[in-house]
Amino acid sequence: MSSNDVLGRIEGGDLRLVGLTKRFGAFTAVDNLDLTIPQGSFFALLGASGCGKTTTLRMVSGLEDPTAGQIFLGDAEVTDTKPYRRPVNTVFQNYALFPHLDIFENVAFGLRRRGFKSVRPQVEEMLELVELGHLAKRKPNQLSGGQQQRIALARALINQPQVLLLDEPLGALDLKLRRQMQIELKRIQTEVGLTFVHVTHDQEEAMTMADTIAVMNQGRIEQLGSPAELYENPSTTFVANFLGQSNLIPGVVEGVDGGVVTVRAHGRALTLKADRARATSGAVILGVRPEKVQIAGSEDEVPSGFNCLTGTVVDTSFIGVSTQYLVKLASGEEISVFEQNTGRAIQRPGNEVAVYWDPSQGFGLDGTQDIEAGAVLDEEGAA
């Protein structure tokens, strides 16, 4: 059965934000944002708290008025449309279920307000979709967090919005439930085919569910792309640090030859592919993900053509599937290495080692940026 029978999807078109800006006094929460979210996509706005992602969402829902800019749904401009007239619904962070109504009436709420006479079939079908049909007569406070979350989703979805907004929908759930709900949400989105715009500070959540992620920082979009694109080829140090971990090595470009950039860092020539370098002259930052870096007992063991640095192991943590090393270079900088547990001998702290990686796995960033950007924010966001 196609779920379009349930929802009879409206062809609404893309959600477009043009020059969207929101200022609170002197503070600019959202700064001249241009963004197109294709219809039917699962789009995530990812960023630390205070980056403007929730404000963006609230402007789309109409709960916040933009200071400047426009919002379009398909061809229709909705910038000044009252929230209750927008074909957009929100799943609120703390669900905001109506405590005086039972689950059935909570889900039926939107349809009733729009004057639907018979709501029972739709509500029952919706409760079936979130697998909670047996709880229809309960009050919200008799439900667990995960169940409330699903009811909040059903309450919004039943209205067949052109765009469904999810504001940190899984933030209040424990880790295990969150994983389960991530899969559930993705399943439902695929089934109903609506545009989902999902706001989160949890990079793993964004990567699990979204087709496209926009990483936001200080009211602007740092980078937009598929999860793999963002992870493999970050465009700024903020994205490199915020999305997973990165080893960032500052250096200076020595030359570009045949699609290969050579960077001098730590007294060695390190190479990367030109098409993965955001800057090809002057100061650059060479980045490589810890799981792409391998470790060897001495430089002699490093295969030719690999980038190589030497240092001393300062920390080893064996965590079963992998071993995480922290290797201190002569300059004092630390390189982190995740080595899969393939049975190789474990290097102990104090060992002199060589770390190496395939040049095609590195990426290059503009060297004028703050190398720490996004690294500390992650903790704050997770709190």
Next chain:
Amino acid sequence: MTAVADPTAGATQRKPAPPDHKPRRNLTPWILLLPGLLWLTVFFLLPILTSVSASVQTGNYDDGFKLTWHWANYGHAISDYGTQYWHSGLYSTLTTVLCLALGYPVAYFIAFKGGKWKSLLMALVIVPSFTSFLIRTIAWETILADQGPVVHVLRSAHVLGLTEALGWTTGGHVINTPAAVVCGMVYNFLPFTILPLYTSLEKIDPRLLEAGSDLYCSTFTTWRRITLPLSMPGVVGGTLLTFIPAIGDYINAQLLGNPNTGVVGQKIEDLFLRQTSGYPVGSAISVVMMVGTLVLVMSYIRKAGTEDLL
């Protein structure tokens, strides 16, 4: 070991009980209840019993009263004071409705728009009560005086003609009319309506209102479908706190009314203090009022279904 089985172990665990010590009842809750129970017995239970007993006595202040089970007192109490019952019921109901109509917007505004001024605004609602009830009521004599600005405005706006046609004011006066009585009562009881309303409105999560607006509710529908049902405990609490004292109030009728605005309280006072044999009938009226109010309040609470909201 007894110490393990002892249900009060938690309270006594600092000092291990001697092995032969019998498990004893914890008396603390009872001791804590005692002052309250004593107070209620002396100042609530006993007076009610005295009233009920007095209502079936006969006699006068000179010869004393005897318990003669004279039920005819109730006959008089119910049939001879119809006008006063009507007035008490009418004025208190009107007061309650007007207090709700005036108090709800005030409480709503303070709860949702008060921001950092919330506490100050609520203090402003309550502060007038620091002045004596009597003085504030007498002040209304001045406010509603024939030469005062209020009456002047009402007269030039031709409002008095309308109220006169309805029998609420007479001869171009406001003072010493039913309208003045209700004004005084609304003024005096308004804070009792606002306080519980504010408490229940303030508890409402503003995100629920956002959710309403997200789910196709205009501002009014949001109020009607979400705010109002969630503030029902406050509505019920506020109206009860207004209605119950208002139906027994006679100060406003006495100071701001006229001989034709008599309420039950005035009659009871008159029977108690100024008629030598009025004590039993006065008591009977009191009992009738108590039972009547109780029945009204009970059916009201049942109808409002507040137990479902708590």
